Amino acid sequence: MTLFKEAIHLKILQMIEDHADKITSRDLEKKIVQRSSVGRREFQAALKALMAEGELAYTYLYGCTFIEKSFNRPVRVGSQVILTPPERHPVLDGSDIAVMLRPGASFGCGQHPTTRLAIQGIEYALKTLRVCDGIPNATLLDIGTGSGVLAICALKMGIHRAKGTDMDPCAIAEARENAQINGLSQRFTVLDVPVEEINGQFHLIAANLRYPTLARLSPYIASHICGKGTAVLSGIREEEAEEVKWIYAGLNLECRWEATEDRWAGLVLSKRKHPLNQPVLSPPV
Numbered sequence: 001m002t003l004f005k006e007a008i009h010l011k012i013l014q015m016i017e018d019h020a021d022k023i024t025s026r027d028l029e030k031k032i033v034q035r036s037s038v039g040r041r042e043f044q045a046a047l048k049a050l051m052a053e054g055e056l057a058y059t060y061l062y063g064c065t066f067i068e069k070s071f072n073r074p075v076r077v078g079s080q081v082i083l084t085p086p087e088r089h090p091v092l093d094g095s096d097i098a099v100m101l102r103p104g105a106s107f108g109c110g111q112h113p114t115t116r117l118a119i120q121g122i123e124y125a126l127k128t129l130r131v132c133d134g135i136p137n138a139t140l141l142d143i144g145t146g147s148g149v150l151a152i153c154a155l156k157m158g159i160h161r162a163k164g165t166d167m168d169p170c171a172i173a174e175a176r177e178n179a180q181i182n183g184l185s186q187r188f189t190v191l192d193v194p195v196e197e198i199n200g201q202f203h204l205i206a207a208n209l210r211y212p213t214l215a216r217l218s219p220y221i222a223s224h225i226c227g228k229g230t231a232v233l234s235g236i237r238e239e240e241a242e243e244v245k246w247i248y249a250g251l252n253l254e255c256r257w258e259a260t261e262d263r264w265a266g267l268v269l270s271k272r273k274h275p276l277n278q279p280v281l282s283p284p285v
Helices: 003-018 025-035 040-052 113-128 149-156 169-181 211-216 218-223 238-249
Strands: 056-061 064-069 081-084 097-100 139-143 161-165 188-191 202-208 225-237 253-261 264-271
Touching (some): 003 040, 003 064, 025 040, 097 149, 113 253, 113 264, 139 149, 149 169, 149 188, 169 188, 211 225, 218 225, 225 253, 238 253, 238 264
Parallel strands (some): 081 097, 161 188
Antiparallel strands (some): 225 264
């Protein structure tokens, strides 16, 4: 590949990476041609090559065709975690962890920023905060488990046992299949019951859910975290993050990590060593 063709490939990939919303091939072509010296034929040849190489893929939504980064290949989504189809065998370096996922109908195969943020939050909780160090039987609860990816990542990073709950029959079947593919069926229990029916204390709780559900479940999440435990929350729009932090601060959970991608936010919250004497009285303006 010539340097010029390689530069076009990089421009296309970077444009898709930086674009906050889904983008059609027509809009992508228009932006690339307008902002560089690339012609239409050169763009189309580069796009075709990226599709053939598995770097990009067409997706369909509401009758429109979009171009997105392909996840039907090994893709790094965190400092350690690589998501990969079962039939692919990525080269791992050092402490890399390969999580195998069978593409399906359930949410959580890495395409969405909230999944990537949740995985990065789990990495931070387990590898930087080391919330489960010295705990041989550390446990995780994954609320709305979808594909099971968050629980599987946590298990491969040191959690001993995990429970996942979801009310979608497709998610239940696919999470169980993904657990089996990764050799974790004996350590990952997938339940089809409301989370409020699950009792016990957990060292880590993961919830990639929208803001209203995270707000509604906040008392449950706060009361089911072990003394030094942590919650990893995602599914939050960037402008909602301050209010989510305020809600959980009133339940004695402080933010230890925050990251954003494409206007979505992920949070890691831990119990304060010294509880507040009084709850926070007013939300952020």
